[in-house]
Amino acid sequence: MVEKNQTKKVTPLSPKEKEELKARISLAISLSAFYK
């Protein structure tokens, strides 16, 4: 049970997750710039 004012433990991003998120954001920035 999560008490008030206390979040559940979140494990850090794995290297794979970081690379995936980086690629995703990079693409989103490119698309946003293109459609602007």
Add this chain to the structure above:
Amino acid sequence: MEDFSNLYDKHIDGLFAFGSKFTSDREALKDCIQDVFVKLFTRKEGLGAINNIESYLYISLRNRINDEFRRNVKLCDNEITDANMQAVAEFDEYYHERMERQLALTDSVKKYFEKLSPRQRQIINLYYLEHRKYDDICRIMGINYQSVRNLMHRSISRLREYAGEMQIAV
């Protein structure tokens, strides 16, 4: 895109750790981090107009999570309010640790600077080293104007006490 790559590599771990203080939904947190970077890199004004990109990233993420909380109450385990500053205080410690590495404090000054609480050290950093205005500090620390003034006063008083003990003028 090289700027993005460098900035991302430098801050992603810190941003994710910071965001996870407020939510345990890692996918939603990734979305929020994405929004922050996209907004930053599609600004009309570019990056040049931002004095401190690191502060911008953390404050934007906090605001983004808060916005998401208002839209979808399931995202946040804790709403980010003045009354719920525990997680923000933890961020202050992260922030201070990074800032402190950047400071060229002498050993003697550093000795009594370290006796201050994380919040006191942060406000001294923001005001004296980053030359922030009180309004800016209110926003960064998430407290009101009077609280900033009180905290600043207590921090300076404490520094003077320590300096007095060490017979050094502050």
